Amino acid sequence: xxxxxxxxxxxxxxxxxxxxxxxxxxxxxxxxxxxxxxxxxxxxxxxxxxxxxxxxxxxxxxxxxxxxxxxxxxxxxxxxxxxxxxxxxxxxxxxxxxxxxxxxxxxxxxxxxxxxxxxxx
Amino acid sequence: xxxxxxxxxxxxxxxxxxxxxxxxxxxxxxxxxxxxxxxxxxxxxxxxxxxxxxxxxxxxxxxxxxxxxxxxxxxxxxxxxxxxxxxxxxxxxxxxxxxxxxxxxxxxxx
Numbered sequence: 001x002x003x004x005x006x007x008x009x010x011x012x013x014x015x016x017x018x019x020x021x022x023x024x025x026x027x028x029x030x031x032x033x034x035x036x037x038x039x040x041x042x043x044x045x046x047x048x049x050x051x052x053x054x055x056x057x058x059x060x061x062x063x064x065x066x067x068x069x070x071x072x073x074x075x076x077x078x079x080x081x082x083x084x085x086x087x088x089x090x091x092x093x094x095x096x097x098x099x100x101x102x103x104x105x106x107x108x109x110x111x112x113x114x115x116x117x118x119x120x121x
Numbered sequence: 122x123x124x125x126x127x128x129x130x131x132x133x134x135x136x137x138x139x140x141x142x143x144x145x146x147x148x149x150x151x152x153x154x155x156x157x158x159x160x161x162x163x164x165x166x167x168x169x170x171x172x173x174x175x176x177x178x179x180x181x182x183x184x185x186x187x188x189x190x191x192x193x194x195x196x197x198x199x200x201x202x203x204x205x206x207x208x209x210x211x212x213x214x215x216x217x218x219x220x221x222x223x224x225x226x227x228x229x230x231x
Contacts, residue, residue, distance in 0.1 A: 046222065049219075
């Protein structure tokens with residue numbers, strides 16, 4: 001099964017941006033969509049949005065619209081998620097996830113290892 | 122959109138059965154049979170345990186089962202084992218073509 005490998009931990013200043021990558025280990029996306037989920041320290045899972053690499057179509061949770069962007073490089077099998085105007089509340093582990101169940105945009109049976117983003121002055 | 126409602130914690134003794142509820146609305150849980158359940162151990166990524174309300178991915182024990190009635194979905198774990206301890210999250214597809222998660226339930230095996 002394809003594995004999702006994410007970039008390493010980041011420490012950022014408030015007001016800056018962070019870009020997290022998620023690479024399919026086989027070099028291509030076997031999942032119809034790549035979804036991003038974040039988890040603040042001691043908190044639950046929060047769906048941020050998804051991108052469908054084949055058609056470069058992204059959809060975001062209302063909470064993140066205007067501050068989050070997602071792109072996918074089909075040639076390298078890598079997806080990227082960028083959060084701008086970072087604030088302390090954005091400190092969290094960011095996961096990429098996918099589904100091996102056809103064209104599903106839910107039912108995530110593939111997960112990256114997570115990327116810790118710390119926002120601190 | 123608020124998170125799906127789950128109990129903060131549940132507990133049970135080895136061998137017992139427990140059920141975790143997940144309550145949403147007709148725009149998510151009640152409107153679609155796209156409810157999933159995830160198990161998360163400390164420091165690990167979530168693991169899919171149930172999808173489409175009551176389907177188990179390959180390799181998931183038969184002790185895990187799911188159901189739904191109206192706007193509430195449930196995860197039942199039978200024959201509780203120590204390794205079942207962890208956090209459990211439900212999720213649902215929504216009418217806004219998004220996915221929403223529950224707040225999470227901490228399962229303690231006594």
